[in-house]
Amino acid sequence: MNALAQHLPALQVVVPMLVAPLVVLLRPRGLAWAACTAASLLAFAIAVQLVQVVLDGDTANYLMGSWPAPYGIELEIDPLSALLLLIVTGASVLALVGGRENLDRQIEVGRQPYFYAAWLLALAGLSGIVVAADAFNVFVFMEISSLASYVLIAGGPDRRALPSVFKYLIMGTIGATFYLIGVGLIYMMTGTLNLADMELRIHEVADQRPILAAAGFITVGLALKAAIFPLHVWLPNAYTYAPHMVTAFLAACSTKVSLYVLLRFDFFVFQGNLAGHAFQFAVYLMPLAILGILVGSAVAMFERNLKRLLAFSSVAQIGYIMLGASLVTVAGLTAGIVHIFNHALAKGALFLAVAAFATVAAGLRLDDLRGIARRMPWTFAAFVVAGLSLIGIPGTAGFVSKWYLISAAMEFGTLGLPLVAIILVSSLMAVVYVWRIVEAACFASPTAEPTSGAGVSPALVAVLWLAATANIVFGLAPGLPLALSAEAATELLDHLP
Amino acid sequence: MELLGLYNYWVFAILLMIGFYAVIAKRNLVKKLIGLSLFQAAVFLLYITMGKVDGGTAPIFPEAGAVVFSNPLPQVLILTAIVVGISTTALGLGIVVRVKEEYGSIEEHEIQEIDER
Numbered sequence: 001m002n003a004l005a006q007h008l009p010a011l012q013v014v015v016p017m018l019v020a021p022l023v024v025l026l027r028p029r030g031l032a033w034a035a036c037t038a039a040s041l042l043a044f045a046i047a048v049q050l051v052q053v054v055l056d057g058d059t060a061n062y063l064m065g066s067w068p069a070p071y072g073i074e075l076e077i078d079p080l081s082a083l084l085l086l087i088v089t090g091a092s093v094l095a096l097v098g099g100r101e102n103l104d105r106q107i108e109v110g111r112q113p114y115f116y117a118a119w120l121l122a123l124a125g126l127s128g129i130v131v132a133a134d135a136f137n138v139f140v141f142m143e144i145s146s147l148a149s150y151v152l153i154a155g156g157p158d159r160r161a162l163p164s165v166f167k168y169l170i171m172g173t174i175g176a177t178f179y180l181i182g183v184g185l186i187y188m189m190t191g192t193l194n195l196a197d198m199e200l201r202i203h204e205v206a207d208q209r210p211i212l213a214a215a216g217f218i219t220v221g222l223a224l225k226a227a228i229f230p231l232h233v234w235l236p237n238a239y240t241y242a243p244h245m246v247t248a249f250l251a252a253c254s255t256k257v258s259l260y261v262l263l264r265f266d267f268f269v270f271q272g273n274l275a276g277h278a279f280q281f282a283v284y285l286m287p288l289a290i291l292g293i294l295v296g297s298a299v300a301m302f303e304r305n306l307k308r309l310l311a312f313s314s315v316a317q318i319g320y321i322m323l324g325a326s327l328v329t330v331a332g333l334t335a336g337i338v339h340i341f342n343h344a345l346a347k348g349a350l351f352l353a354v355a356a357f358a359t360v361a362a363g364l365r366l367d368d369l370r371g372i373a374r375r376m377p378w379t380f381a382a383f384v385v386a387g388l389s390l391i392g393i394p395g396t397a398g399f400v401s402k403w404y405l406i407s408a409a410m411e412f413g414t415l416g417l418p419l420v421a422i423i424l425v426s427s428l429m430a431v432v433y434v435w436r437i438v439e440a441a442c443f444a445s446p447t448a449e450p451t452s453g454a455g456v457s458p459a460l461v462a463v464l465w466l467a468a469t470a471n472i473v474f475g476l477a478p479g480l481p482l483a484l485s486a487e488a489a490t491e492l493l494d495h496l497p
Numbered sequence: 498m499e500l501l502g503l504y505n506y507w508v509f510a511i512l513l514m515i516g517f518y519a520v521i522a523k524r525n526l527v528k529k530l531i532g533l534s535l536f537q538a539a540v541f542l543l544y545i546t547m548g549k550v551d552g553g554t555a556p557i558f559p560e561a562g563a564v565v566f567s568n569p570l571p572q573v574l575i576l577t578a579i580v581v582g583i584s585t586t587a588l589g590l591g592i593v594v595r596v597k598e599e600y601g602s603i604e605e606h607e608i609q610e611i612d613e614r
Contacts, residue, residue: 136574143581147588154592159599163608166592170520173533173585180540180578187571188547 005049009062009075009131012046012085013141015039017124023117029109030100036116037096043123044089047082054082055483061133070197076133080337080488083481084130084253084260087344091252092123094348098463099245102355106156106243115155119249122148126257135183135193138261139176142225145257146172149250156243164237171224171234178221185214186269195269202273215270215277219262219284226258228285228322229292232315239311244355247307251314252348256340259321267333267492278328286326290422292319297429301436306357306364309433310350313390316426317343323419324405331411333489334482335404341481342389342397345474349386349467353379356456356464366437370444378461380441382468387434389471392427396475400482402427505546512539524605526596530589537582544575 004011019039026032053060060077063069077085096119107115125145132138150172154165187193189210190201202211220231227235235255239247270277296316303309317339324336354364356379362368373380389396406423409416474481512535519532548571556566593603600608 136577140577140581143585147584150588150592154595160612162592162596162599163605163612166526166589166596169585169589169592170529170533174517174520174536177537177540181543184540184544184547184571187574 007062008046008049008053009060009077010064012043012050012131013124013128015042015046016120016127020117020120020124023120024113026113029112032113032116033096033100033103036120037093039120040089040092040096040123043127044093047085047089047127050077051082051086051480051484053077054079054487062131070192070194073137074133074194074196075131076196077131078488078491079484080260080263080492081130083337083341083484083488084257085127087256087341088123088126088130088253091249091344091348092119094352094463094467095245095249095252098352098457098460099248099355100459101457102359102460103243103245105359106245111155115152118148118151118155121145122152122250122254126253129257129261133195135186135195135198137193139180139183142176142179142258142261145254146176146225149246149254152246152250153238153242155246156241158241160237161241164234164241168234168238171231175221175224175231178217178224180221182214182217182221185210185217189214195264199269199272202269208274211270212274215266215274218265219281222258222262222265223288226255226262227315227318229288229295229315229319232292232296232318235315236308236311239314240305240307244307244351244358248348248351248355251311251351252344255314255318256321256344259318259340263325263333263337263492271493282326282328285322289319289322289326290419292316293323293422293426294429297426297433300433301429303433304365304367306354306366306369306437307351309366309437310347310354313430313433314343314347316430317347317390320401320405320423323423324401324408327408327412328493329408329411330486330489330493331404331408333492334485335401335408337485337488338404338478338481339401341485342401342471342474345397345467345471346386346389349464349471350383350390352460352464352467353383353386356460357383359456366440369437369440371441373438373441376456379456379464382461382464383441384438385468386471387437389475391430391434394475395472397471397478399475400478505542509539509543509546512536512542526593526603526605527590529605530586530593533589534582534586537578537585541575541579541582544571544578547571 016039019035023032023035026035050060054077062075064073122145125141125148128141129138129145132141150165150169153168154161186198189205190198192198192201205211224231239251266281293316296312296319300309300312303312321336321339324332324339356376357369357372358364360376361372389398392398392402402423406420409419516532516536516539520529520536523529523532548568550565550567553565553567556569596608597603600611602608
């Protein structure tokens with residue numbers, strides 16, 4: 001058992017990646033789903049183990065093939081990556097366990113084995129980005145996860161997914177190639193790909209201009225992947241037309257993993273080495289974060305399609321995370337990182353509820369959802385709980401991150417006051433767009449009779465309530481994510497000169 | 498003279514921009530993919546150029562004495578990136594075929610018009 005425990009960082013990636021080709025062979029109905037879910041559960045169990053290791057104060061390092069670090073490939077689990085692993089694997093498990101009926105309806109039976117194989121590859125790629133401590137490995141895993149998620153998004157019955165996924169493919173590839181150029185420039189100057197080694201070697205570089213160019217390429221490339229305003233244009237359509245369960249899975253974790261790499265590079269590698277980097281990071285990204293928050297929320301207020309509304313709200317929430325990071329203080333980074341976790345909880349639950357509505361309602365425009373609260377009160381109650389968490393009502397997970405974000409902004413005294421005002425205004429905007437859904441669902445009279453007799457599967461309701469309860473539990477007792485985020489933030493800022 | 502000596506990097510930058518321009522300006526989905534391939538090929542050139550050492554040979558263990566050899570690692574890295582590039586292009590072309598089946602067109606503005614109808 002102890003021998004196996006050593007290999008957990010590698011198994012985190014290897015398990016889903018090895019099960020993926022096997023899943024393709026599982027023709028009998030339901031078997032592919034079962035294998036995919038089992039692999040996801042196993043990955044989740046490994047992630048929980050790794051979180052345990054990190055909470056004990058260790059970082060789990062793993063040397064691939066036992067080659068020592070700067071020469072061989074290293075995997076590293078620190079508090080930040082442990083938190084991300086928990087989100088990625090957790091989202092996959094919830095979406096798969098709750099989503100069986102839903103996916104059966106949206107994906108043709110014959111293509112299901114391929115679909116689930118792509119799902120596992122996306123899971124393997126996303127976990128790979130998080131565990132890798134090597135810049136080129138991050139690129140390869142990023143492309144594995146992106147290619148697999150293009151397949152997932154295009155896998156649904158809605159043909160509008162195809163042009164949206166093409167756009168996503170173009171923009172995603174440009175982002176990844178920018179990242180590759182940046183890594184190449186750093187390699188050219190330092191001769192290393194290991195992130196920790198890179199940080200030390202950049203000190204020795206006399207001419208810093210290529211490093212500065214690399215920082216620009218990497219930041220912009222990853223901002224594209226992470227859908228930071230104004231590079232978010234691929235996100236709303238991709239989320240809207242994807243199969244519902246894919247949206248629940250990817251909305252909870254995919255952009256956050258890119259944000260993780262961005263934080264890793266900008267704080268870990270560049271921060272201590274480039275003169276004035278902290279200032280530049282704040283000056284460039286804070287206005288974008290603020291614009292993202294305001295524009296995303298404003299568009300969501302007027303959007304008529306439920307999934308698009310939630311997608312634009314995601315753009316705003318990514319803004320919150322970046323706002324926290326761009327303060328470049330321990331408090332700000334803690335707030336940003338804890339919001340990565342809390343937003344994943346809230347958005348995951350909301351999109352699971354959307355999947356449940358989709359089985360009963362005729363469509364997902366707000367007009368189609370009239371009176372849905374009366375037809376499915378339990379599902380809608382869970383939706384409201386997650387919605388309250390999105391707004392940041394006290395007692396929910398969303399409140400915790402907003403509280404930390406506001407107190408981080410207050411540290412700046414009068415300069416921080418406009419930021420507090422912006423956070424409050426955008427929270428009010430969130431109240432408006434969540435209320436529009438509640439109003440349509442509870443108070444408007446239904447226009448049409450239910451179109452499908454099929455009810456929502458009990459598994460989906462159970463998973464949905466699990467996610468909604470998690471929003472409350474982590475709102476009242478935010479110990480675990482806060483401990484990990486605070487530790488991650490201190491570690492990231494350790495590298496300041 | 499020094500600027501001319503860096504002509505590999507010039508080709509990298511020019512090729513990169515040609516590809517980027519095609520991706521942004523062309524409305525035909527296949528032409529966009531061609532641009533994307535050019536864009537990626539430019540980066541391959543960057544990596545291979547940086548590994549080259551003047552007068553260096555292949556990094557094979559020498560029988561006698563020290564030999565100057567080129568850095569093989571960037572070439573290995575770029576081999577991986579080429580595979581990634583091919584997969585991306587293949588998937589992109591696959592999506593274009595599906596778009597053609599569903600919409601009967603691969604012109605971006607025509608697809609947009611059909612969706613808005």
